Every structure is written in C-alpha cells, then in structure tokens.
Amino acid sequence: MSMVLGAKAQGKPKITLRPVLIAGLLIVGFWIVVALTIDVWTVYDPLKLVARKLQPPSFEHWLGTDALGRDVMTRTLYGARYSIAISMIVVVCSVAFGSLVGAMAGFFGGWTDSVLMRLVDITLSFPPVLLAMAVAASLGPGLQNTAIAVIAVWWPVYARLMRGQVLDVISRDHIEAARAGGASSYRLLTKHILPLSWTPTIISATMDFGQVVLLAASLSFIGLGAQPPSPEWGSMISDGAAHFYSWWIAFGPGVAILSLGLGFNFIGDALRDILDPREL
Amino acid sequence: MQPKHLDTRVVAARRRAVIVAATMLTSIVAFPTLGSTQNAGKPIVIARDMDLNSLDPSRAFCDTCQIYLSSVYDRLVDLSPDNKSIVPMLAKEWTANSDATVLTFKLDPKATFSDGSQVEAKDVKWTFERLKNIKGGMAYLLDNVKSIETPDKETVVIALTAPNSEFVGSLTAPYAGIINSDAVAEHGGEAGPEASSKDNAEQWLLANSAGAGPYVLESYSPNHELRLKRNDNYWGKKPSVEEFVFLQTKDAVSQTQLLENGSADIAMQVDPTTAKAINNENVIVETAPSFNMVYVAVSPGAKNLPHPLDAKIREAIASAIDYDGIIDLTVDGKGKRLPAPIPNGFPGGGIGEPIKHDVEKAKGLMKEAGAADGFTLAATYPNVNQYGVDYTLMMQKIQQDLAEINIKLELQPVEFSVWREKVNGDGIPLTAVFFAPDYYGSSQYAQYFAMMDGTVWYKRAGGKNDPSLANPETPKLLAAALAAQGEKSGELFGKLAGVLANDRIILPIVSPDAVFVSRKGISGLRFSACCNMVLSDIQAK
Numbered sequence: 001m002s003m004v005l006g007a008k009a010q011g012k013p014k015i016t017l018r019p020v021l022i023a024g025l026l027i028v029g030f031w032i033v034v035a036l037t038i039d040v041w042t043v044y045d046p047l048k049l050v051a052r053k054l055q056p057p058s059f060e061h062w063l064g065t066d067a068l069g070r071d072v073m074t075r076t077l078y079g080a081r082y083s084i085a086i087s088m089i090v091v092v093c094s095v096a097f098g099s100l101v102g103a104m105a106g107f108f109g110g111w112t113d114s115v116l117m118r119l120v121d122i123t124l125s126f127p128p129v130l131l132a133m134a135v136a137a138s139l140g141p142g143l144q145n146t147a148i149a150v151i152a153v154w155w156p157v158y159a160r161l162m163r164g165q166v167l168d169v170i171s172r173d174h175i176e177a178a179r180a181g182g183a184s185s186y187r188l189l190t191k192h193i194l195p196l197s198w199t200p201t202i203i204s205a206t207m208d209f210g211q212v213v214l215l216a217a218s219l220s221f222i223g224l225g226a227q228p229p230s231p232e233w234g235s236m237i238s239d240g241a242a243h244f245y246s247w248w249i250a251f252g253p254g255v256a257i258l259s260l261g262l263g264f265n266f267i268g269d270a271l272r273d274i275l276d277p278r279e280l
Numbered sequence: 281m282q283p284k285h286l287d288t289r290v291v292a293a294r295r296r297a298v299i300v301a302a303t304m305l306t307s308i309v310a311f312p313t314l315g316s317t318q319n320a321g322k323p324i325v326i327a328r329d330m331d332l333n334s335l336d337p338s339r340a341f342c343d344t345c346q347i348y349l350s351s352v353y354d355r356l357v358d359l360s361p362d363n364k365s366i367v368p369m370l371a372k373e374w375t376a377n378s379d380a381t382v383l384t385f386k387l388d389p390k391a392t393f394s395d396g397s398q399v400e401a402k403d404v405k406w407t408f409e410r411l412k413n414i415k416g417g418m419a420y421l422l423d424n425v426k427s428i429e430t431p432d433k434e435t436v437v438i439a440l441t442a443p444n445s446e447f448v449g450s451l452t453a454p455y456a457g458i459i460n461s462d463a464v465a466e467h468g469g470e471a472g473p474e475a476s477s478k479d480n481a482e483q484w485l486l487a488n489s490a491g492a493g494p495y496v497l498e499s500y501s502p503n504h505e506l507r508l509k510r511n512d513n514y515w516g517k518k519p520s521v522e523e524f525v526f527l528q529t530k531d532a533v534s535q536t537q538l539l540e541n542g543s544a545d546i547a548m549q550v551d552p553t554t555a556k557a558i559n560n561e562n563v564i565v566e567t568a569p570s571f572n573m574v575y576v577a578v579s580p581g582a583k584n585l586p587h588p589l590d591a592k593i594r595e596a597i598a599s600a601i602d603y604d605g606i607i608d609l610t611v612d613g614k615g616k617r618l619p620a621p622i623p624n625g626f627p628g629g630g631i632g633e634p635i636k637h638d639v640e641k642a643k644g645l646m647k648e649a650g651a652a653d654g655f656t657l658a659a660t661y662p663n664v665n666q667y668g669v670d671y672t673l674m675m676q677k678i679q680q681d682l683a684e685i686n687i688k689l690e691l692q693p694v695e696f697s698v699w700r701e702k703v704n705g706d707g708i709p710l711t712a713v714f715f716a717p718d719y720y721g722s723s724q725y726a727q728y729f730a731m732m733d734g735t736v737w738y739k740r741a742g743g744k745n746d747p748s749l750a751n752p753e754t755p756k757l758l759a760a761a762l763a764a765q766g767e768k769s770g771e772l773f774g775k776l777a778g779v780l781a782n783d784r785i786i787l788p789i790v791s792p793d794a795v796f797v798s799r800k801g802i803s804g805l806r807f808s809a810c811c812n813m814v815l816s817d818i819q820a821k
Binding site for chain 1: 531532533553554557609663665670672673675676677679680690691692693694
C-alpha cells in the first residue's frame, strides 16, 4: 500500500501544531518577515560604511562592523533575502523539472524511461557539491548561476521519487478504468496519477530547503555565488574567515544559516509525520 | 646440572640486564646530543602562499620566484642592502664605454657553480641568450642587447642598441641569475634563436638547480613545499641557515597560526590588520617601507565600454577615489601614497603631490564629459590578498567612492589566471592589480606602464583599438633618461613619471609597507628591491 493511499485510507491528514512544527514555522516565518519588511525598519544601509572597521559588538552595532565598516547585523538580516529567494527558486524549479521527468519516465516506460533514468543516474553519480561547483564555475559567478547550478544537482532526486510513485499508482484499478473509458494520456497523468503521487515529493522538498540554503551559501563561500558587495551569508562568512580574529563577522551569518536550516528541517520533519502515517 | 643450568640462566639474565642498562645509558647520553643536533640543523620554515609559475630562471616571473632564484642563482651584480647601490657578485668589476653602449664584465675566477665547476663567460652568454630567446615574461630585461661576446673565459662584453644607464642595475634582477650551461644543456637546455620551442630543460629545473648561489634546490612539491639547502660548495660567504622550507599556506590567518603554534618560523604575507591582532610574546612583527605598488588601471580601449573613458572621465575617476580611506581600511594606514606609478625613492619617483580626493571636482569633470548621469563599468579583478591588501575589500571601497559620481562598478573577483586572460584579451574597463620591481631602476616602470608601443599596459589599455592613447613624447623621454647619467637621468625620469601620472591610466593606490612576522630568534629579514627577501641574510638562534 502506498504512502498516499495509507494517508487517504485514514482520511484527510490531521494537521496538529506539534512543538517542532511551531518552532519551525516561527523561525522560518521570522526570516520571511525580515526579508520582506527590512527596508521599512532598518537602521543602517547594508552596503554603506557606517562606523570604523572591525568594531566588536556594541549597543550601536549589535553584531559589530566588518572589515569595511558596515553593520554586520544589518547585512545578516538583509542576507535572508538571498537565501530564502534562492532556496525557494531552487526547490520549486527542481520539483517542477524533476517531477516532470520522473512522471514521464514512469508513465511512458520503455525507452523513454531508460533514457531519462540513465540521465538521472549519471547526474546522481557525481558528488553533489562538486557537480554544483563545476556547473557554477563553468557558468561564471553570480546568484542566478548559483541557482542554476543547485537546480542541476537537485532535480534528479525528485525525478526518482516521482517515477516510483507514478509506477505505483499507474497499476491501480481506477487508472485502468479511466484508460478503458478512453481518457487521454494527458488526462490520465494530470487528473488521475499526479494528484496521487505528490505527497512524498512535497515532504522531500520541504526537508530539502535547509540543504539548499547550505549548498548555496557554500558556493558563495568559495566565491562562486553572490558577488561583493551583496550581503549574502556564505560570502559574509568567507569575509569572516579572512578576518579570523574578528569573530563577530562570521557569527551573525553563521547563526542565520543554522537557524533557517533548522527551521526548514523542523517543518519538513513535522510535515513528514503528518503526511506519512507509516512513520508514526 | 640444575645449579649449572640455573647459573647459566642467571648469567644470561645478567647479560641481558647489562645490555639493557647499557642501551638505556647510551640512550640517555645520546638523545640529548641527537636532540641538540636536530635542533641546530632544524630547517627554517617559511609559511607563504607560493605563486611559483616555474623554477627555470628564463621562464619564471613571480614574487616567490624572486626569492628562490636570487638564493640559488648568483647574478653578475647584486643590489646592496641600501636598495640603490650596485655591488659585485659573479662579476668582480665592470666598465662601460663613453656612451654606455658597450659594457665589459670581468668574472670573479673564484666563482663556482654548486657542482664545483667554474663560472665562465660562456655560461653568462648562454644564460642571457636563453632568457632572450625563450621569450618568457622577463625577456624584456635584455630587449636592447645587440650582442654578447666572450673574448676569454673570464670576460663578457655586452653591446647595447642604445645607451642605457640602468642596464647594469637591471642585471641585479633574479631572472638574470647565471645558469650552469653545461649542466642544463645536458638536460635539454637550448639557448639558440629557436629556444622557445626547442628548450626542454624546464622539467629538469623543477627538480634540480644549476646555479652559483648560496643555496641549492633540494626538492619541490607544487602546492605543498619548496626545500632549499645550503650550497656546501658556495664560493662566497656561507649563509648561516642550513635549510629553508617554504610551506604552502594560503592566507594570513593560517600563516599566523602556524607561526604561533611553532610550526613555522617566518610568515611572509600577513596583513597589518591580522598582524595587529597577534598577541604572542614569542612572535615579532616588523614593518619596513617597500617598493611594491598596488594600483587601479583604467582601459579606454577595452571592448564594449558603455561610455568612452576619455581623459576627463579618467581624471574624474582618479579624483573620486578616497586613497587615504583605502590605505586606512586595507593596510591599517601602513602604506604610502605615490604621485606616479614609480615608487618613491626610485629615479624620478616621489616627485610632486599625489592626486587629491576631490569628489566635487570629479562630479564637475563628469558633467563636462557629458556623463553626469553616470554609467556602469565592469570591474574584474584578481581575488587576491597581495602585500597585505585584500583586493575585494579595496574594490568595494572604490565601488562606493565611484558611486558618488554615478559610476556603478560591477565587481567581478576572479582567479589570477582568469584575470590575466581577460585583461590581455578584450581588456577590462577598470581593474586593480600590483607590481613589484625586479631591480632598482625606473625604466622597468616605463617599459611596463607607459602609453607607448610595446609596453604591457599600452596593449591592455587597448592601445590598438585607441591609438590616440599613445604619447609620442614618452619613448623620446625614456631614451633621453636612459642616455643620461646621475641627476640628469633622475630629472628626466621625473618628467616621465609626470607623463605616466597624467595619463590617468595607471592610478597608484598605495605602496604598502612590507610586514615581517617571525618567531623570536630570527634576524636579518629585510625587503630587497630586486629579490623580495634575501635568504642568505637570515640568521636563526
């Protein structure tokens, strides 16, 4: 019995506000609110020099200033825009593309399945960080290219998941009935198969947000992501590494990555518990 | 039988006990001796981000190459510690004809290579012809050599195409180190006109050295370490330190940590900000003025410019940069401004005032040039920390400064090799890089920076696309400065410096002080205008 059917068999999943889910929503919600509203209430400009360089945390500058004299707290808060945007774009695009490939492979079978799945196997055979670095390096530095690089690494996971679900759903009686009733391939896929195949992909996608934030920050850390003077967390940590004795430069973005990653993982865990009864 | 058997066992046990005791006693006596011997012969470890592109004197060009080559390959002449005077090295004396176009060098008959063979005139001729014909980065040193004659094995006569008062000085450059021609020719070395394609000795020179210097190459492991050991056959004054190990260490923080935990003795590329944070009584930080230069370059002939970078725009850019602010931010104020792209203290250098930071003037110039609304410029630069200057930090400050006059810089930090390809290809509208002298003399700056045919920056600035950049007076001024002697030469180089400054193609940002960080007991560290750091001067307690 599939996960989806298992969930369906017990009726509509009951969403209870577990502490982990609340914590995750609070953390991620905080960063989303910050990213959307910071222009309104920020004290400092994240790109402007506002004080002497390398000042330790103080009442005026809660996380001190960086090597150029910019406020680290302000830059950390602005950094949420980059990380949230890139994780959203990457996960949505990867889910869309990966699911399309997986659904086509599972639905059509035969050589389509073989070709698409070998492509997935080839992509998955590379270490993800190395592949992302190679793609980002070949496209050139920049946030847009970082997103493309991470998508190139991420989509095969969803393709595999979706293919497995489609293969599971396609053999069911009501699909056979619809096919006998003259439903087109398009209709079968979109109306009968895909709606029953989404759950594992959504759970996986939610769990992946945190990983994507980390990978994108890693690419920026090594200089392949956001370019100066963007207040992106990975590049801010890279600045902090260059000024090792001024610990506060890397502290803010480090805590930010940790908290956002943790927040996404909490939500993903809670969603999995809710949507996948086998884990309960 | 039994007592005898017992007796034998007792004797055997006693013997073993004596052997063990003797061994322990020997160990106790021997270990301190061994320990002290090891300590005395312990190599001096230099933590450094090595930029070696080759160990072949005819092909190498880099800061680490300067240190390596000057330690392994003695030159005809050396630069004294005052960084100005030329003193004998392999050549015990030299003379010039009246117009300084023919120079005669007499070799020191005592001079020998590390294999014990004598340094002869044929080695000098072979070395210089190889350097010229391989056409490596430093071949420019011998551009105006017409011929090299060797009337006898101790005499070298070099004829020049034009008078050059700085030629002898240019031979203090580490790249002019004399090679043992027999040894290198035996391993594929070629000095003839087709040397650039026929010479195969570079690989051999990565594992062996063939010079007459105080040190020899012991081993080289790219991106790991470079080991030099004392040349026991050295013909001159033997250096104090037996062995040096250059340990590849990427950044200032790692270099400092190695020094603080005792894994390194000298750190070479620690920036003043990091040096200030060192709080260890066993670590000594010293700074000294250097002749290194960090500069911004504007290329009016770069492809796809959004707005012509004419003289007014270049003047505006030069006026909008907050030089003192950059010096404060990047090297904690430990550096000097330069009025022109020639170091203070070199012939013609340090004359006049550096350009002033004047945003209002810059805005006015932008308006006059019809660019008051500004434009966007791509600014690709090498992502390095050179001479203590973090280039990303410096470029972000320049980005903020130019934003004041509505010039938006798009910063693109790249690896040095990528930068080199780009700047020598389509050109980069605005970039930043660095320069260290190879010898005491200002002609190298003119030959590198002047807007005249044949120089590196004339090509990079797009002289071919925009021939109006060339200043016809520059080659004449350089020739006159090289033909003159003493004060007159300095005066003409001063005029040349003024021309280079007024082009506003090369904008000197700072001449950062050299920072030497070492453990207590290390002495003799000094900045050399030709050789970066002179290993044979270093002493260790």
